[in-house]
Amino acid sequence: MPLIDDLQDYAFYFTSETAQGFRLVREVHQVRKVENDLGDVKGFNSLVMLVDGQLPPFDGDHRTLWNNGTKVNSVSVVEGIATVDLTLGRISLGAESEQRAIDQIVWTLIENDPSVTSVKFTVDGIVSESLAGHVDFAQVFVPAPGFDVLASVWIDLLDRSDVSNPVSITGSACTFEANVAWELTKGGDVVSSGATTAATACPDRSNWSIDLGELAPGNYVLKVSDTSAEDGSLIFEDTKAFTVVK
Numbered sequence: 001m002p003l004i005d006d007l008q009d010y011a012f013y014f015t016s017e018t019a020q021g022f023r024l025v026r027e028v029h030q031v032r033k034v035e036n037d038l039g040d041v042k043g044f045n046s047l048v049m050l051v052d053g054q055l056p057p058f059d060g061d062h063r064t065l066w067n068n069g070t071k072v073n074s075v076s077v078v079e080g081i082a083t084v085d086l087t088l089g090r091i092s093l094g095a096e097s098e099q100r101a102i103d104q105i106v107w108t109l110i111e112n113d114p115s116v117t118s119v120k121f122t123v124d125g126i127v128s129e130s131l132a133g134h135v136d137f138a139q140v141f142v143p144a145p146g147f148d149v150l151a152s153v154w155i156d157l158l159d160r161s162d163v164s165n166p167v168s169i170t171g172s173a174c175t176f177e178a179n180v181a182w183e184l185t186k187g188g189d190v191v192s193s194g195a196t197t198a199a200t201a202c203p204d205r206s207n208w209s210i211d212l213g214e215l216a217p218g219n220y221v222l223k224v225s226d227t228s229a230e231d232g233s234l235i236f237e238d239t240k241a242f243t244v245v246k
Contacts (some may be wrong), residue, residue, distance in 0.1 A: 006033045010046050012055065013107040014062040015100050016151055018236040019228075022100045023151040024107060025062050025238070027158060029055060043113030044075040047084065050108050059159040061239070065093065065101035073124070075109070080117035081140065082109055087124055088131075095134035102131065103149050106141050118142045147174050147203045152226040155240045162245045167212040169222055171238070174202040176229040182210055183223045191220070215244045 010031050013024045031038070031045075036054065038045045049055035051066045069089025076083050084105060093101060106119045120140045121128070131137045143149075153173040157163070173180050178198040184191045192212070199206035210222075225237035 006035075007031070008033065008042070010042070010049065010055075011108065011111040012046065012050055012057070013104050013111075014057040014059075014064050015097075015104065016062050016236075018151055019233065020152070020235060022096055023236070024100065024103055024149050025059075025151045025154055027058055027062065028156070029058065029158070031055070041075070041113075043077070043082065043109050043116060044072070046108050046112035047072045047075060047105060050104065051086070059240070065097055065104060068092075077113070077116055080115060082113070082116040082119045083122060084109070084119060085122045085125060091132045093132040093134075098132040098134045100149070102135060102137075102141060103144065106143055107149075110143060145203065146205045150174065150205065151238070152202070152236050153180055153224050154238045155222060155224055157222075157240045157242060159240050161240070161242045163242050164246050165214045165244060167215050167244060168209060169212065169240075170207060170209045171224060172205055172207050173198040173224075173226065174205040175226045177201050178206070178208075179226075180208050181225045181227065183225075184212060185221045185223070186218060191215075217244050217246065219243050 007030050009028055011026055011028050013026055015022050016025045051070050051072050053067050057064060068091060071087045073085040073087055109119060110116045118140050121137055127138050129138050152175050155171040157169055178201040181195045183193040196208050196210050198208040221239055221241045223237055223239045226235045228235055
């Protein structure tokens with residue numbers, strides 16, 4: 001039986017379509033080292049699982065732009081600069097999706113290895129000018145401002161999770177006046193709804209929480225959304241199903 005110490009949290013950045021274009025969304029997975037044949041370097045492990053397709057997005061609304069046969073050969077870090085060496089698969093990306101694919105690696109690596117502050121790439125050991133013909137792949141990449149690349153709101157809970165009473169759900173957001181609207185349904189019927197606020201408004205990203213209290217056992221869906229302050233149109237919404245087990 002795997003040891004409890006073998007279980008680690010890994011943060012992965014996938015993509016989702018929003019009214020603002022492709023944006024990154026975050027999922028935190030608990031991963032067993034032995035079951036996934038992982039070594040001791042967490043940053044390298046995270047990219048192997050992300051890029052090699054070993055760990056696809058858990059949420060059906062999320063996707064990875066790296067499901068193309070690309071392999072991670074190595075990750076070396078010198079004075080905060082990580083060099084990621086890839087063997088490329090069949091790359092076919094537009095300008096925006098090419099940048100988001102690069103962002104997936106940059107954000108995932110830096111979150112799982114805080115010693116990394118920037119990322120550069122080689123392809124089979126050689127600096128390459130382009131990944132898919134649109135972005136300068138030879139440059140050193142740093143994380144762009146969150147309001148430019150991250151979805152404006154999301155729920156931390158993994159889709160289809162089991163939770164216990166009292167139920168409290170957390171997430172993060174970068175929205176106008178920090179507003180986050182929410183709706184809880186059970187079997188398609190609205191149980192409750194309301195609004196909460198993140199700690200700070202955009203351009204800063206911050207955390208929010210919703211205390212749902214004591215819920216009857218069963219299956220629920222929580223939806224959080226960000227709407228335009230100008231015309232009320234939907235910018236992005238995140239939904240997570242969960243089961244109250246006790």
